[in-house]
Amino acid sequence: MSDQKMATASLLIDNEHVRVTRFDFAPEAQTGWHRHEHDYVITAISDLKMRREEPGGELREVSIAAGEAYFRNEGVEHNVINIQDGPISFVEVELKRR
Numbered sequence: 001m002s003d004q005k006m007a008t009a010s011l012l013i014d015n016e017h018v019r020v021t022r023f024d025f026a027p028e029a030q031t032g033w034h035r036h037e038h039d040y041v042i043t044a045i046s047d048l049k050m051r052r053e054e055p056g057g058e059l060r061e062v063s064i065a066a067g068e069a070y071f072r073n074e075g076v077e078h079n080v081i082n083i084q085d086g087p088i089s090f091v092e093v094e095l096k097r098r
Helices: none
Strands: 008-014 018-025 039-044 048-053 059-064 069-072 077-082 088-095
Touching: 048 088
Parallel strands: none
Antiparallel strands: 008 018, 018 088, 039 069, 039 088, 048 059, 048 077
16 A cells, blocks of 8 residues: 555536546645646646656656646646645646547
């Protein structure tokens, strides 16, 4: 059994157009490895300081201010980890194709 802390994902909307999920991370919590099946937008609820683990062992630190957003194309594969001393939260909107 793993002792890794996992982020909490709360599904807010899931229909034929979008999937909206809120992610809440305690310090050191992570999403686990996943691949995005859709284009998506992340909007920071709190200030974010995260580490992204990417294929091939690459690590990136990302900081995003509360209220800021970014877009990524489908196919992104990564694990996201909270590297702040306190909790962080963001909302992810996946854009489904019709």
